[in-house]
Amino acid sequence: MSFVTLPKAAPFSEEEIETLNRVVGTATPVQRAWLAGFLAGVESVQGTGAVAQPEQAQALVAAEPLTILFATESGNSEKLAGDAAKAARKLGFKPNVVDFADLELSSLPKAKNLIVIAATWGEGEPPSRATRAYNELMSDAAPKLDGVKFGVLALGDSAYADFCGVGKKLDERIAALGAKRIADRVDCDLDFEKPAAEWIDKSLKALAPAEGARGTVIPVDFAARQQAAPNVGPVEAEVQEWIDLNSSRSEKETVHLELAFDGPAPAYKPGDSLEIFPENDPAYVDQLLKAAGLSSDDALRTEFLKSRDVTTLSLKTVENYAAATQHQYVKKLLESGEAKKWIEGRQLIDLVEEFPIMLSAEQLKGLTRPLAPRAYSIASSRKEVGDEVHLLISTVRYNSHGRDRLGVASGFVGERLKKGDRVRVKVKPNKHFALPASNDTDIIMVGPGTGVAPFRSFVQERRAAGAKGRNWLFFGDRSFTHDFLYQLEWQDALKDGSLARMDVAFSRDTPEKVYVQNKLWERRKDVVEWLENGAHFYVCGDAKAMAKDVRSTLERAYADVKGVSPEIAAQALSKLEREHRYQQDVY
Ligand SMILES: Cc1cc2nc3c(=O)[nH]c(=O)nc-3n(C[C@H](O)[C@H](O)[C@H](O)COP(=O)(O)OP(=O)(O)OC[C@H]3O[C@@H](n4cnc5c(N)ncnc54)[C@H](O)[C@@H]3O)c2cc1C
Numbered sequence: 001m002s003f004v005t006l007p008k009a010a011p012f013s014e015e016e017i018e019t020l021n022r023v024v025g026t027a028t029p030v031q032r033a034w035l036a037g038f039l040a041g042v043e044s045v046q047g048t049g050a051v052a053q054p055e056q057a058q059a060l061v062a063a064e065p066l067t068i069l070f071a072t073e074s075g076n077s078e079k080l081a082g083d084a085a086k087a088a089r090k091l092g093f094k095p096n097v098v099d100f101a102d103l104e105l106s107s108l109p110k111a112k113n114l115i116v117i118a119a120t121w122g123e124g125e126p127p128s129r130a131t132r133a134y135n136e137l138m139s140d141a142a143p144k145l146d147g148v149k150f151g152v153l154a155l156g157d158s159a160y161a162d163f164c165g166v167g168k169k170l171d172e173r174i175a176a177l178g179a180k181r182i183a184d185r186v187d188c189d190l191d192f193e194k195p196a197a198e199w200i201d202k203s204l205k206a207l208a209p210a211e212g213a214r215g216t217v218i219p220v221d222f223a224a225r226q227q228a229a230p231n232v233g234p235v236e237a238e239v240q241e242w243i244d245l246n247s248s249r250s251e252k253e254t255v256h257l258e259l260a261f262d263g264p265a266p267a268y269k270p271g272d273s274l275e276i277f278p279e280n281d282p283a284y285v286d287q288l289l290k291a292a293g294l295s296s297d298d299a300l301r302t303e304f305l306k307s308r309d310v311t312t313l314s315l316k317t318v319e320n321y322a323a324a325t326q327h328q329y330v331k332k333l334l335e336s337g338e339a340k341k342w343i344e345g346r347q348l349i350d351l352v353e354e355f356p357i358m359l360s361a362e363q364l365k366g367l368t369r370p371l372a373p374r375a376y377s378i379a380s381s382r383k384e385v386g387d388e389v390h391l392l393i394s395t396v397r398y399n400s401h402g403r404d405r406l407g408v409a410s411g412f413v414g415e416r417l418k419k420g421d422r423v424r425v426k427v428k429p430n431k432h433f434a435l436p437a438s439n440d441t442d443i444i445m446v447g448p449g450t451g452v453a454p455f456r457s458f459v460q461e462r463r464a465a466g467a468k469g470r471n472w473l474f475f476g477d478r479s480f481t482h483d484f485l486y487q488l489e490w491q492d493a494l495k496d497g498s499l500a501r502m503d504v505a506f507s508r509d510t511p512e513k514v515y516v517q518n519k520l521w522e523r524r525k526d527v528v529e530w531l532e533n534g535a536h537f538y539v540c541g542d543a544k545a546m547a548k549d550v551r552s553t554l555e556r557a558y559a560d561v562k563g564v565s566p567e568i569a570a571q572a573l574s575k576l577e578r579e580h581r582y583q584q585d586v587y
Pocket residue numbers: 074273311345374375376377378392393394395396397398399400406407408409410411450451453585586587
């Protein structure tokens with residue numbers, strides 16, 4: 001049999017060429033002829049007219065290179081990078097999509113055209129997997145980027161003080177290194193789809209080679225066909241079970257939710273999340289409408305309940321309020337520079353109540369953005385629960401500036417959702433938080449609080465698959481008696497062997513607070529031995545303190561057990577990360 005190999009200059013990324021070579025390269029002549037005929041047929045039916053001709057094959061070689069670099073935590077930037085690559089191919093580019101996590105900085109000066117799509121996380125930080133390359137790019141050792149043409153698309157959430165901070169810093173830095181900005185940065189809020197698509201279109205056109213100099217690319221979109229999973233949404237689900245897992249004497253409420261669907265559950269795998277499309281608290285909406293002098297408007301009430309973000313208060317909202325109302329005191333608050341501090345812990349209701357003025361429905365709507373869904377780690381495996389999805393949701397309740405506050409989505413679930421109710425949901429896949437390919441590989445899971453949710457899914461999946469790899473769970477919460485989430489299930493799992501080990505840390509049971517990272521340190525010898533034996537390490541839950549502490553504890557543990565310097569230990573952890581053996585899903 002003769003083998004066919006696609007040339008390196010083919011208008012695909014290296015990864016795609018490899019995939020194609022694997023499939024087409026070993027195909028029989030009959031299979032190749034069928035494929036050629038099939039693709040030609042598809043193109044003529046779809047009317048692009050882009051059927052390969054020998055002279056076009058020449059032009060393909062001249063396709064313009066384009067590097068699309070993305071920094072993501074929850075997948076939005078990665079999805080947009082894929083969209084950009086698809087659009088770029090149609091414009092005669094040969095796109096190469098690169099994850100910041102895999103970026104070798106020395107390759108960047110060779111990128112003739114560069115698009116960067118970057119999200120901001122933490123409090124203005126890069127996504128965790130992007131941190132290494134991001135820090136290198138910001139350091140004095142970063143290479144010059146003269147001759148590179150670039151544009152940055154920033155993703156963020158205007159509820160955060162450092163809105164799109166990482167995109168802003170990357171935009172400045174890449175220009176400072178000598179690259180030429182060909183498209184102004186756009187900072188996208190949570191409803192990023194439309195502005196992002198417009199920015200991608202505009203930037204690609206600005207980077208595109210002149211007509212005539214352009215290679216003709218045949219737009220067969222293999223990636224899109226692969227992605228065409230049945231995973232569309234949102235879909236409606238019915239609440240089958242609603243159980244508060246904390247005891248009645250706990251200060252917390254953590255709801256175990258079981259959802260069922262009219263047909264099969266949307267496709268998901270352990271590690272994915274489910275987005276819930278919540279409804280706002282009717283009492284809050286009524287108060288807001290009253291404060292704005294709009295209390296009798298039913299249509300507006302329904303719209304505010306179902307589809308507007310009526311709680312977030314950003315600096316931009318205060319500026320818009322001042323512009324719309326010309327309120328003297330709000331203007332003064334902005335001019336004094338105190339507004340940034342004033343909005344901390346406050347919501348839109350505080351602004352409208354403290355600086356009251358009659359607003360029109362349009363003015364009030366103009367102060368809000370679309371209501372965004374919230375993600376929850378899926379806590380079940382289809383192999384064990386069939387067509388259901390289980391979630392674990394902690395109700396957010398706090399008091400600030402004298403007012404009791406309730407999280408929009410967790411409050412919707414905790415306070416108002418009941419058995420038999422219906423709710424709109426959508427699966428959010430996460431390929432960067434997934435079980436090892438081999439069932440023989442050991443896993444270590446660190447998941448305090450609701451961070452334990454995906455690990456219930458991991459353990460269910462591996463039990464159903466009869467996995468030989470061992471599962472070790474570190475769990476923590478406040479109190480053994482009141483907050484031990486899924487206690488009986490873990491005890492059963494320890495009995496049937498689907499959990500090989502479990503270590504627990506209850507912070508309020510002893511005078512000295514004990515956290516999962518303390519347990520990790522105590523068990524450091526075994527943890528390092530498991531890792532050296534090929535184990536994968538997973539962290540889920542709180543991003544602000546826990547995830548950082550766990551990472552630094554693991555680094556110290558490695559240095560201590562192996563007797564190496566902190567620098568060598570840090571390198572070992574980076575290596576684990578690059579091998580996708582250290583994965584985290586934190587929020
Ligand atoms: C990938 C992913 C997976 C997740 N998985 C889970 C999960 O399995 N279980 C789970 O419970 N959550 C999970 N979350 C978090 C979840 O998505 C929501 O962020 C959380 O439920 C809060 O949403 P909410 O609408 O109830 O609160 P919101 O209305 O969004 O309010 C939250 C905001 O309130 C403010 N706030 C909160 N507490 C205080 C305080 N004490 N003082 C002052 N201000 C405060 C903060 O500004 C905070 O951002 C996950 C998040 C992500 C990104």
